[in-house]
Amino acid sequence: MLSVDGGPDENPRYQKVIDVAIHHFLKQNLDALFVATNAPGRSAFNRVERRMAPLSRELSGLILPHEHFGSHLDSQGRTIDEELEKSNFKYAGETLSEEWTQATLDNFPTVAEYIVPEVSELETESLLTKDQDWYKNHVRTSQYFLQIVKCHNENCCQPIRSSYFDIVADRFLPPPIPVCQTTGGLKAPDASESDLHRFPSLFFNQSLKLDNMLPRSAKAFKILPYDLYCPSIQSSLVERICKICHLYVASQVMLKKHVQLHRQRDLGPGQLAHAPPQPQRIRPVQVAAKRHIELMAFIAHREMLSAEWLDEDDVDLSDMLVPEGDINDKSATMPIVTIEEHLASPWEDDRR
Incomplete structure (x- = not known):
């Protein structure tokens, strides 16, 4: 079972999260895989948040320079050398991994490793995938919970390895039903x-x-x-x-x-x-950002709003304002803060 953050990039409803979960389910030959998150407003019970707190503490006072091998930005903060940018980012990632590897959480060691994006097994082209017919028989989705479970057809799934089906005979966990x-x-x-x-x-x-x-x-x-x-x-x-x-x-x-x-x-x-x-098509309350062919849309559920990445073709954009520019656009400017500026005192000297 995986406990994940509820953000638009991590929640169990996001299609890319489901695709990666199916990949792990197939590659590791799991009998069942569950991905769960907390409802909005319950961050205090979010295991991911509680794990991030001690990791964030390890970063206190740590400065990751953005130009270790030289600046890849021009005077306006735009990328002019992508290879140098990747090298600088890799150095920062490896430094971060070294710091986190030294941390111990609940008496368990922390394993942190920088993964080069081009060789990651989670690249879309490298994922193990299945068609919609398999999806219908093996996947169950809900607002905060994803289930992927083997079937009993040996021509479809590998032999069962655990006692899970002795406990949950119907394969999928039943819906929570209150009683009084x-x-x-x-x-x-x-x-x-x-x-x-x-x-x-x-x-x-x-x-x-x-x-x-x-x-x-x-x-x-x-x-x-x-x-x-x-x-x-x-x-x-x-x-x-x-x-x-x-x-x-x-x-x-x-x-x-x-x-x-x-x-x-x-x-x-x-x-x-x-x-x-x-x-x-889904009619959002607001479109907050654009990324390639995806839109971050705020969707209303009664008094609650949820942010989700949706394909542009699945969103009703009539009479809606869509932010210009892609958030992944490398030509977009970013503020540059030097170490000297970061360490400079924010207070002014009022002495006369």
């Missing part, structure tokens, strides 16, 4: 009754007979969505469910790809006219 004691026995409250939400353990959850416990509002779902009791996205649940197979996915973008699979495989030429319409 009533005069009629144990019942699951309605999703809107958040003050009654008390979530039992996984093992208790697996022993429940949900058919007799679920509220009427939940019985409308043929397959319970994992986010059934996630308060921030109640208004989005139905929009994220496939109308053909009733699979729940974590975003409209994923649903669009999933529906395309049905159109290509399950529906004949005569049925395409009756197929469910493609999900509409």
